[in-house]
Amino acid sequence: MFRNIKEDIASVFARDPAARNTFEVLTCYPGLHARMAHRLTNWLWHANLKWLARFLSHLTRALTGIEIHPGATIGQRFFIDHGMGVVIGETAEIGNDVTLYHGVTLGGTSWKEGKRHPTLGDGVVVGAGAKILGPIHIGAGAKIGSNAVVVKDVPAGATAAGIPARILDEERKKSSGFNAYGIGNDQNDPMAKAIHGLLGHSVTVDQRIDFILKQLERMGVDVEEERATADKFDPNHLNDIVD
Numbered sequence: 280m281f282r283n284i285k286e287d288i289a290s291v292f293a294r295d296p297a298a299r300n301t302f303e304v305l306t307c308y309p310g311l312h313a314r315m316a317h318r319l320t321n322w323l324w325h326a327n328l329k330w331l332a333r334f335l336s337h338l339t340r341a342l343t344g345i346e347i348h349p350g351a352t353i354g355q356r357f358f359i360d361h362g363m364g365v366v367i368g369e370t371a372e373i374g375n376d377v378t379l380y381h382g383v384t385l386g387g388t389s390w391k392e393g394k395r396h397p398t399l400g401d402g403v404v405v406g407a408g409a410k411i412l413g414p415i416h417i418g419a420g421a422k423i424g425s426n427a428v429v430v431k432d433v434p435a436g437a438t439a440a441g442i443p444a445r446i447l448d449e450e451r452k453k454s455s456g457f458n459a460y461g462i463g464n465d466q467n468d469p470m471a472k473a474i475h476g477l478l479g480h481s482v483t484v485d486q487r488i489d490f491i492l493k494q495l496e497r498m499g500v501d502v503e504e505e506r507a508t509a510d511k512f513d514p515n516h517l518n519d520i521v522d
Contacts, residue, residue, distance in 0.1 A: 283318065283355065287311055290356040294378055309343035310359030310379075317347045324349035351385075354401070361407075368396035373403075374419065380407040388413040388430070400435060 291304045291311060298304050304311060316339040323332035332349035340346045344363040347353075351367045354375035359365055361381040367373070370393070371385040383405045387395030397411045400419035408426040411417065418435030427444040438447045492502045 284315065286356050287314055287358075290358045290376070294358050295360060309345060310362040310365075313339055313343045313345035313347055313359060313362060313365075314353070314357055316343075317349070317351070317353060320347075320349035321351070321353075351396075370394050370414070371396035372398040374399055374401035376402045378404045380405065380409075380425070382408040384410045384412070386410065386412050397429075 288301060288304050288311070291298050291308060298308075316335065320332040320336045320339070323329075323335070329349070336347065336349050345359060345365045347365075347367045348369040348371070350369040351371045351373070353367075353373045354377065356376045357373060358378045359380075360378065364382040365379055366384045366386060368385055368387050370387070373385075377399050385397050385399070389395050394414040397413065397415050397417060399405070399411075399417045400421065402420045403417050403423070404421075405411065405423040406425035406427070409423045409429065410427070411423065411429045413430055415430065415432050417423065417429070417433045418437065420436045421433045422438045423429055423433070423444065424438065424440030426442070427440050428442045429439055429444040431444075433439045433444070433446065439445065440447060495502050
């Protein structure tokens with residue numbers, strides 16, 4: 280037990296530059312308190328003292344703002360930074376050296392009994408506000424961007440972001456990278472996507488209108504007024520606004 284606590288304290292110093300000394304970590308880090316309490320409630324849960332385990336878990340949530348079901352399986356050197364709003368479901372499985380930021384949910388998508396919650400491999404980092412839902416697997420060393428909603432497996436070492444989350448390719452990794460707190464440049468904004476789609480369609484329509492006007496000019500029709508009207512709309516201006 281004491282060895283595990285020492286490892287937990289060391290993991291705080293390794294991952295939070297704001298940690299100054301052991302006394303401060305022991306007294307002021309709700310993530311550490313929640314993890315210590317979970318060790319007890321998990322033992323009670325497997326000892327078939329389930330009501331007591333749930334009651335102590337309930338008290339821990341009131342104290343720390345972190346809700347960890349006693350049935351969840353958690354590995355060594357688990358670190359929750361800040362912690363407020365973190366929810367970890369009953370059948371969640373978390374490997375070693377995993378880091379969660381505040382507002383993370385490891386939730387289920389079904390009311391059926393059995394495996395309902397995600398499995399996180401070793402060294403996974405989950406950004407603030409991310410939701411990982413269902414009995415999916417997040418591979419070792421993967422990173423989940425802030426506010427992402429993950430409903431499919433993520434390969435080991437990959438970075439996933441967005442709503443719904445998708446794997447970032449190499450180009451986007453270089454340009455935006457992983458941010459545990461902030462929101463990336465691509466927020467999967469449906470309004471932005473719709474506007475970009477309309478802009479693409481308008482370009483196609485403009486090309487067709489230009490073709491028709493050219494054909495009319497060849498037939499001797501005066502189309503200067505129509506061209507002046509078409510030139511008043513510049514889709515590039517809207518494109519600048521959206522970007």
